[in-house]
Amino acid sequence: MPEYRLYGMGESGNAYKVALMLNLCGADWEPVFVDFFGGESRAAEYRAEVNEMGEVPVLDHRGLRLSQSGVILDYLAGVVGKFGPADVNEAREIWRWILFDNHKFTSYFATLRFQFGLQKTGETPVTEFLRSRALAAFGIVEAHLADRDFIVGDRPTIADISMVGYLYYDEETGIDRAAFPHINAWTSRVAALPGWAHPYDLMKRGFPGFRAP
Numbered sequence: 319m320p321e322y323r324l325y326g327m328g329e330s331g332n333a334y335k336v337a338l339m340l341n342l343c344g345a346d347w348e349p350v351f352v353d354f355f356g357g358e359s360r361a362a363e364y365r366a367e368v369n370e371m372g373e374v375p376v377l378d379h380r381g382l383r384l385s386q387s388g389v390i391l392d393y394l395a396g397v398v399g400k401f402g403p404a405d406v407n408e409a410r411e412i413w414r415w416i417l418f419d420n421h422k423f424t425s426y427f428a429t430l431r432f433q434f435g436l437q438k439t440g441e442t443p444v445t446e447f448l449r450s451r452a453l454a455a456f457g458i459v460e461a462h463l464a465d466r467d468f469i470v471g472d473r474p475t476i477a478d479i480s481m482v483g484y485l486y487y488d489e490e491t492g493i494d495r496a497a498f499p500h501i502n503a504w505t506s507r508v509a510a511l512p513g514w515a516h517p518y519d520l521m522k523r524g525f526p527g528f529r530a531p
């Protein structure tokens with residue numbers, strides 16, 4: 319059995335953050351497909367046996383079960399010795415950006431993409447609100463990246479791996495991504511790292527209507 323097992327599915331950018339980290343580190347891992355769209359992660363059994371929070375991703379490392387992508391990335395950086403902070407100041411900065419990512423950069427954009435791009439709700443007051451909040455977060459990251467290659471320091475860290483999690487999907491969100499050249503250059507820099515792969519090449523998709531290529 320591989321050393322690491324990752325519970326998730328291809329559509330989950332949060333699971334992709336961990337899958338990408340594992341791949342960039344050259345870790346021995348396998349995905350464990352969670353039928354999120356079929357309700358598996360909302361079932362009592364999943365909450366009792368896999369994650370009481372009812373979420374993916376969950377990483378199993380030799381029987382240790384971890385959830386929350388930021389915590390998992392921090393754990394892996396420590397265990398593998400890659401993409402972590404060089405000192406306590408960097409560690410604090412990395413957490414500052416991971417928290418911003420979880421609260422704003424990922425969450426508004428991911429929820430917008432889920433409703434608008436996957437569920438195809440069409441425009442609603444909710445999608446309008448989510449897009450305005452996502453655009454505000456994009457603006458902050460765009461400004462941060464105007465004069466730097468990576469989020470913290472001068473090399474890729476788990477802050478980058480967390481924050482790019484939803485940026486390689488191409489489902490419609492109604493956001494003009496061309497308006498964010500610094501973000502686009504940064505995602506290309508991360509995509510050039512050895513071991514990078516697209517989320518749909520790392521984990522099986524589960525959304526209804528998906529047909530295997």
Ligand SMILES: N[C@@H](CCC(=O)N[C@@H](CS)C(=O)NCC(=O)O)C(=O)O
Pocket residue numbers: 329330331332333359372373374375385386387388420
């Ligand atoms: N902050 C969490 C967010 C995880 C999360 O929201 N995962 C989604 C799938 S991308 C999920 O499982 N949602 C289930 C729910 O909210 O009920 C992380 O970074 O791991």
